[in-house]
Amino acid sequence: MTDDQKEHEFEILFEAEGRSVGKMRSEITVTRPGMAVSYEMATDEGEFHGGDDTAPPPLAYFATGFTACLMTQIRAFSKRMNIPVNGCVVKGRYRWTGRQKGREPYVGSPGGFSFDIDLDSDASTEDQFRLIEAARKGCFIDQTLSVANDVGHRLKVGDDWVEV
Amino acid sequence: MTDDQKEHEFEILFEAEGRSVGKMRSEITVTRPGMAVSYEMATDEGEFHGGDDTAPPPLAYFATGFTACLMTQIRAFSKRMNIPVNGCVVKGRYRWTGRQKGREPYVGSPGGFSFDIDLDSDASTEDQFRLIEAARKGCFIDQTLSVANDVGHRLKVGDDWVEV
Numbered sequence: 001m002t003d004d005q006k007e008h009e010f011e012i013l014f015e016a017e018g019r020s021v022g023k024m025r026s027e028i029t030v031t032r033p034g035m036a037v038s039y040e041m042a043t044d045e046g047e048f049h050g051g052d053d054t055a056p057p058p059l060a061y062f063a064t065g066f067t068a069c070l071m072t073q074i075r076a077f078s079k080r081m082n083i084p085v086n087g088c089v090v091k092g093r094y095r096w097t098g099r100q101k102g103r104e105p106y107v108g109s110p111g112g113f114s115f116d117i118d119l120d121s122d123a124s125t126e127d128q129f130r131l132i133e134a135a136r137k138g139c140f141i142d143q144t145l146s147v148a149n150d151v152g153h154r155l156k157v158g159d160d161w162v163e164v
Numbered sequence: 165m166t167d168d169q170k171e172h173e174f175e176i177l178f179e180a181e182g183r184s185v186g187k188m189r190s191e192i193t194v195t196r197p198g199m200a201v202s203y204e205m206a207t208d209e210g211e212f213h214g215g216d217d218t219a220p221p222p223l224a225y226f227a228t229g230f231t232a233c234l235m236t237q238i239r240a241f242s243k244r245m246n247i248p249v250n251g252c253v254v255k256g257r258y259r260w261t262g263r264q265k266g267r268e269p270y271v272g273s274p275g276g277f278s279f280d281i282d283l284d285s286d287a288s289t290e291d292q293f294r295l296i297e298a299a300r301k302g303c304f305i306d307q308t309l310s311v312a313n314d315v316g317h318r319l320k321v322g323d324d325w326v327e328v
Contacts, residue, residue, distance in 0.1 A: 010262045017254070018253070020252045046201075062230065065226030068182055072190070075184065088182075096175070098175075098302075100173075108301070108303060108307045114315065117318065125321050136328075142272075145308060146312060154280050
């Protein structure tokens, strides 16, 4: 095994601190531990959901992040795999279902996610397929959704953090 | 069963069309089929990943969407469950791992997601727990991550869309 084939692992960390503002607006500061970057973002809900519509809803951010994550990998791996791509248009479809009894809190569930990918490329169809396969395996969000994850929740009680 | 207890289902649909611009920038238009709304968002990558850093990276949008989705449910269900909350601060932690041989395309995998939730509320700890439990069940992203999803990918080949 040459040095070029050595396997290595790397970690990606993001933190997001959200503060409630107004009825449904959330102001979020995203940071990356160990890196000197931060991003300010805001979400809100429409009037139907009790908000003031001052910013896009949370699911619009999710849809943007997921679609763009796949697009990043397509371009990053295009170079590494030597499968030239001049550009791409990706259309993501995101569906969820809510189930509710009367006015009780509803229960959400995923209803399907899919992408239509249009590559501007002279590469063979086979190579384009190989590129998409690699991109979905490299896309952190795609890989996250493809397995069942434990999401942890802790509540602050007095000075302690207690697992919910 | 009174009318108030009738079970019903509703669907939530988002579409995101992303166009590649420059090296790693993606310009995304998010729409909701059947609704007259659209949101323009942009992502980019830092220089390390071959981008120009003109916008936040895709995973920052994912972290914002997920954190804010939970915060929306906390406030929406606070009213329905009669568990008053004056405000909340939610800190989300997002971790992923990449595995790579040499310079080959890496493979991503989820490394853990968790939230620390600080409610400004005079409600009992028990009620606050009940609220968080309901919020995570109502949060579409939380529920999506908790199960394994099939994500579909189609590539445009000539005039046809072919499953990858």
